[in-house]
Amino acid sequence: METETLYERIGGDSAVRKLTDRFYDLVFEHELIARLFKTDKETIREKQRLFLTQFLGGPQLYSEIHGHPMMRARHMPHPITEDDAVAWLQCMAQAVGSLDLDPELKDELFNRFPRTAFFMVNCETDV
Numbered sequence: 001m002e003t004e005t006l007y008e009r010i011g012g013d014s015a016v017r018k019l020t021d022r023f024y025d026l027v028f029e030h031e032l033i034a035r036l037f038k039t040d041k042e043t044i045r046e047k048q049r050l051f052l053t054q055f056l057g058g059p060q061l062y063s064e065i066h067g068h069p070m071m072r073a074r075h076m077p078h079p080i081t082e083d084d085a086v087a088w089l090q091c092m093a094q095a096v097g098s099l100d101l102d103p104e105l106k107d108e109l110f111n112r113f114p115r116t117a118f119f120m121v122n123c124e125t126d127v
């Protein structure tokens, strides 16, 4: 149905949980970006679950608990380079790929992320 949100079309709560579970398993093992994550995995996973639920058109769970997302501002304490954004997106592509969805829906879901990920870049890559 056309009025359904992306959140609903991918399978709602269970799909977002599966996505964030897989995603942070990959991130916390990633040779480049694991260094950035200081909070324990369960806490950050839960925050991301709340955020992605609303980011994909579901209930505004993150804002209800944590207030306005202000995602770029919340990322400022963490030095994020373009290479980090690429690595983050690779983990997300793999996590999306692990979901049991039609390829077109996987593409649509993944395509929600690149613009936001590059918007988080706040630090130049070392040369």
Ligand code: HEM
Pocket: 033, 036, 037, 038, 039, 040, 044, 047, 048, 051, 055, 066, 071, 074, 075, 078, 080, 084, 085, 086, 088, 089, 113, 116, 117, 118, 120, 121
């Ligand atoms: C560009 C690559 C990105 C990197 C390297 C990155 C890294 C981080 C780091 C280091 C944290 C803090 C973790 C901690 O507390 O230890 C964080 C928090 C968070 N990130 Fe990202 N992030 C990126 C992109 C994104 C994107 C694209 C989104 C959303 C689509 C996102 C959503 C979040 C959320 C919801 C939090 C929790 C914020 C809070 O403290 O409430 N991040 N991220």
